[in-house]
Amino acid sequence: xxxxxxxxxxxxxxxxxxxxxxxxxxxxxxxxxxxxxxxxxxxxxxxxxxxxxxxxxxxxxxxxxxxxxxxxxxxxxxxxxxxxxxxxxxxxxxxxxxxxxxxxxxxxxxxxxxxxxxxxxxxxxxxxxxxxxxxxxxxxxxxxxxxxxxxxxxxxxxxxxxxxxxxxxxxxxxxxxxxxxxxxxxxxxxxxxxxxxxxxxxxxxxxxxxxxxxxxxxxxxxxxxxxxxxxxxxxxxxxxxxxxxxxxxxxxxxxxxxxxxxxxxxxxxxxxxxxxxxxxxxxxxxxxxxxxxxxxxxxxxxxxxxxxxxxxxxxxxxxxxxxxxxxxxxxxxxxxxxxxxxxxxxxxxxxxxxxxxxxxxxxxxxxxxxxxxxxxxxxxxxxxxxxxxxxxxxxxxxxxxxxxxxxxxxxxxxxxxxxxxxxxxxxxxxxxxxxxxxxxxxxxxxxxxxxxxxxxxxxxxxxxxxxxxxxxxxxxxxxxxxxxxxxxxxxxxxxxxxxxxxxxxxxxxxxxxxxxxxxxxxxxxxxxxxxxxxxxxxxxxxxxxxxxxxxxxxxxxxxxxxxxxxxxxxx
Numbered sequence: 001x002x003x004x005x006x007x008x009x010x011x012x013x014x015x016x017x018x019x020x021x022x023x024x025x026x027x028x029x030x031x032x033x034x035x036x037x038x039x040x041x042x043x044x045x046x047x048x049x050x051x052x053x054x055x056x057x058x059x060x061x062x063x064x065x066x067x068x069x070x071x072x073x074x075x076x077x078x079x080x081x082x083x084x085x086x087x088x089x090x091x092x093x094x095x096x097x098x099x100x101x102x103x104x105x106x107x108x109x110x111x112x113x114x115x116x117x118x119x120x121x122x123x124x125x126x127x128x129x130x131x132x133x134x135x136x137x138x139x140x141x142x143x144x145x146x147x148x149x150x151x152x153x154x155x156x157x158x159x160x161x162x163x164x165x166x167x168x169x170x171x172x173x174x175x176x177x178x179x180x181x182x183x184x185x186x187x188x189x190x191x192x193x194x195x196x197x198x199x200x201x202x203x204x205x206x207x208x209x210x211x212x213x214x215x216x217x218x219x220x221x222x223x224x225x226x227x228x229x230x231x232x233x234x235x236x237x238x239x240x241x242x243x244x245x246x247x248x249x250x251x252x253x254x255x256x257x258x259x260x261x262x263x264x265x266x267x268x269x270x271x272x273x274x275x276x277x278x279x280x281x282x283x284x285x286x287x288x289x290x291x292x293x294x295x296x297x298x299x300x301x302x303x304x305x306x307x308x309x310x311x312x313x314x315x316x317x318x319x320x321x322x323x324x325x326x327x328x329x330x331x332x333x334x335x336x337x338x339x340x341x342x343x344x345x346x347x348x349x350x351x352x353x354x355x356x357x358x359x360x361x362x363x364x365x366x367x368x369x370x371x372x373x374x375x376x377x378x379x380x381x382x383x384x385x386x387x388x389x390x391x392x393x394x395x396x397x398x399x400x401x402x403x404x405x406x407x408x409x410x411x412x413x414x415x416x417x418x419x420x421x422x423x424x425x426x427x428x429x430x431x432x433x434x435x436x437x438x439x440x441x442x443x444x445x446x447x448x449x450x451x452x453x454x455x456x457x458x459x460x461x462x463x464x465x466x467x468x469x470x471x472x473x474x475x476x477x478x479x480x481x482x483x484x485x486x487x488x489x490x491x492x493x494x495x496x497x498x499x500x501x502x503x504x505x506x507x508x509x510x511x512x513x514x515x516x517x518x519x520x521x522x523x524x525x526x527x528x529x530x531x532x533x534x535x536x537x538x539x540x541x542x543x544x545x546x547x548x549x550x551x552x553x554x555x556x557x558x559x560x561x562x563x564x565x566x567x568x569x570x571x
Contacts, residue, residue, distance in 0.1 A: 005098050005116040005119075005120045007120070008095075010078075012128050013078065015131065016075075016076045016080075016129050017076065019129060020073060020076075021069055021073045022131075022136075024068075024072055025066050026136045026140065027065075028065035028068040029061060029140050030139065031065070032064050033061050033144070033146075036057075036058070036061050037146070037150060040147075040154070041150065047159070047162050048162050050166060050170075051156065054151070057151070058147045058148050058151060061143075061147065083096055084128050085123060085128055088123065089123050095116055097116075098112055169346060169349065172343055173349065176352060179339075179340070183333070183359050183360060183363050184359075186333075187362070190366040190370060195369040195370055195373055197373070198373075199376055199377050202239065202377075203377040206235065206381070209235070210236065210384055213228050214400075216228065217391075217395070217400035217402040218399070220399070222395055225395050225400050229388055232388055233389075233392075236381055236385055236388065240378070243378055261323075262316065265316065265319070267279055272372065272375060274375075275372050275376035284317070286313070287310055287313050288362075290306050291310060291357055291361065293306055294306040294307065294344070294354060295354040295355075307341060307344070310341055311341055317334055318338065321334060324371065326374050330364055330367035330371055333364040333367055337357050340353045340357040340360060341357055344357065380411075387415050390414075390419065391418055393418070393422060394418040394422050397421070398421060398424075
């Protein structure tokens, strides 16, 4: 109990404020609980958006009620507290008068103050302002438990059929995020490679090693030269096979090369054969610009037109990539761009899908650069193999000297050097044919006879030939030849061919063919072609990487022929 009137009135005012605030909080909490339950049930029934309700959100209901109660709460002053005390104690405005003694006049002030001081200890503020929150607090607790039960156990009914669409969007967002992570990872891998260089570091190192070996050729050690050339050839062939295997592994397994090839794809292919990609790179830049326009435009018609143009361009590039050896990675990144373009047509995914599509196009450009560099690597290795072959042939005719081409910087320079060396070596072995000067012979008949003579050639010789004299015996005369006359004779080598030659004439007749003649002719043609192929391989006219494939091809034909021969003909 309070000892003074001021303490009593203060306790009464405080309790009155708390009770008033709790009453307001109770009402506001129940109102918010009803609103929470209504919204939750409605969303679970129609399911138009993703369910946002979590268990901890139930705690927001009493918190929101307390906030609203605080805003609308009104306290009481000392005068109101004095009236409450007077009403409870039936003191006939004793405490109300005591609160105004400071402004009152008269001799009764001391008497009123003494009476109030005497009465205050006998009054309890709890009795003046009684409050029993038990029932109301129980109502709040029960309502919170009901809300928790709704959050945890009320199912979604999807009365409007929106759940399937929402799940599809969620799955696509998840897949989009996964593809973006894959794109970032692959982009980081390609950044570690110098794709802007003419050739990869491995091929450049192999070419440099070959050039160093060629500079070490010694004219006094032809066998050592051949050994060094053989070692270089082996290493280059191994790297060539590794490059070919890498392209085969990157080849699209569904690539059947069906369908027509557009003129633009033919132009891309023509440039790719030389390791160039400028037109295809320009096409990709054009698609990226259209993708930026697509992200900025608000016109539905313009957006639809841009989406159609972008899809057509990407599809054409993807078809081209699928037809290329080693183009699988590029085709995959372009297919991802197509998928992301389709995702951009869906609500709530436009910006994310457009950004991911741009990233896929950036990756496609890097994959294209790697593909072009791979083509240049293959051409460089094949050129190196050709250089080694020419070096071996030149060394067989005349031992190589590494200092003969100290200024050579490319494989083409070395090939020109070795071609020149072989031409010079072939020229040294040819001499003018001996003339028939000083020829003597005996002959009978019309300018025919036998004779012996010494010509102007490098060696004397015996031979039979047409005498230049007349009938009977005579002295041979100088042959009418002029060595200064320019002729069209050229020194050439016959090249092995891989087929039996061109058909000049064919003749067809009707009738029954001799038994077994067709098989015999076919076998003879097959043996001829196989022999020609073997000669081409032995003379090193076919790159080493194709040797096994050619041999396997003919073995497969023979195996199929033997199986066909063992199969009995149907009666």
